[in-house]
Structure formats: C-alpha cells, structure tokens
Amino acid sequence: MSDHVTLWLVIAGLALGSFGLRFVFLGLVGNRAMPAWLLRHLRYTAVAILPALVAPLVAWPAATGGEPDPARLGATFVTLGVGIATRNVFAGLVTGAATLFILMAWLG
Structure with missing residues (x-):
C-alpha cells in the first residue's frame, strides 16, 4: 500500500474535484434559467x-x-x-x- 500522505492527498483531491463539479451546476447555475436547447x-x-x-x-x-x-x-x-x-x-x-x-x- 502507498504511504498515508499520498493516499490522503488523492482523497482530498477527489473530494475537491467532486465538490467543484457539483458547485458549478448547483451553486453557479442552479438559480438561473437555462437555455431551451440545453x-x-x-x-x-x-x-x-x-x-x-x-x-x-x-x-x-x-x-x-x-x-x-x-x-x-x-x-x-x-x-x-x-x-x-x-x-x-x-x-x-x-x-x-x-x-x-x-x-x-x-x-x-
């Protein structure tokens, strides 16, 4: 198994990426009207x-x-x-x- 620092850095990176992806759609676009084509x-x-x-x-x-x-x-x-x-x-x-x-x- 890899060392604990690498493991926790990967977990933190995945958590930030997942949060960022959700924030773009829910936080930034969530209360705005989307175009009909989208x-x-x-x-x-x-x-x-x-x-x-x-x-x-x-x-x-x-x-x-x-x-x-x-x-x-x-x-x-x-x-x-x-x-x-x-x-x-x-x-x-x-x-x-x-x-x-x-x-x-x-x-x-």
Whole structure:
C-alpha cells in the first residue's frame, strides 16, 4: 500500500474535484434559467445512463469470463423489444429479468 500522505492527498483531491463539479451546476447555475436547447439535451441524460451501465455487463459479462452469453443477449433483446413496444421502462425491466432467469435455467 502507498504511504498515508499520498493516499490522503488523492482523497482530498477527489473530494475537491467532486465538490467543484457539483458547485458549478448547483451553486453557479442552479438559480438561473437555462437555455431551451440545453434543457432539451439534459432530458436525455437519464435515458442514456441505464444503457451505458448495462452494455458492458451484456457484452463482456464477468460471470462468463468476458465471453458473450446467449442468455444475457436474449434477455437484452427481449428487454429492448418490450421497452420499444410498450414505452414502459418497468415492463421492459421485468420482462428482461424474467427472460434472463428462464434462459439461464433452460440453457444451464
């Protein structure tokens, strides 16, 4: 393990960076009106986060040593299809989880 001074300097630097990033948006811009084009783009931030978190787990799952898995790929396509067809995130998540459970039991 590195020495304690380096560790605490890294922790302090990360804390200051995290605070600074949040302060820019909440402290400086928080009480001002944002332009319409920026608000339109910010609406899609939440929609982009879930696929960005899930995509590596589907493409290179740790459970299979990084090899693509038919059960996970099948559940991904079912989730995507149900999500697009119903426009309901909850329905997509539930059917995707059920599909993953069934395919993992069926395929082994």
